[in-house]
Amino acid sequence: MGLNVPWGQYGIHGTKYPWCVGKQNASHGCIRMHNKSAKELYDTIPHGTTVTIVQKNRPFKELKSGDVGSDVQKVQKALKKLGYFHDWPSGKFQDNLKKSVIKFQKDNNIKVTGKVNKSLYNLIMKKYEEKLGNG
Known part of the structure; x- marks a missing residue:
């Protein structure tokens, strides 16, 4: 499932590495889920649904040339x-x-x-x- 934002395209998708879900920050912006959960979400949520991603207690990172978000x-x-x-x-x-x-x-x-x-x-x-x- 694609997420379009002004600075790029990201996705919500399954993975062939399920042991990484929730344990590693290995993504370049996508949301990685267990395959069964990703399929359930795809079957449940209508196309065009607004997605809001909230990360609590996110540390501030210095913003510089090349950063996006x-x-x-x-x-x-x-x-x-x-x-x-x-x-x-x-x-x-x-x-x-x-x-x-x-x-x-x-x-x-x-x-x-x-x-x-x-x-x-x-x-x-x-x-x-x-x-x-x-x-």
């Missing part, structure tokens, strides 16, 4: 609202986002790295929330 997309959306990012929020950390991050760092007197660490992420989100509150 919803965390990157969230930074793009926030920086767009703040007037730093001028492209479509694709969820891909490319040169356009790096330039936006560098400009934000310069404007806020933060060491320029072009990367988003936890403290920078928190600052971006704080300013984004303030902007949303003010319209």
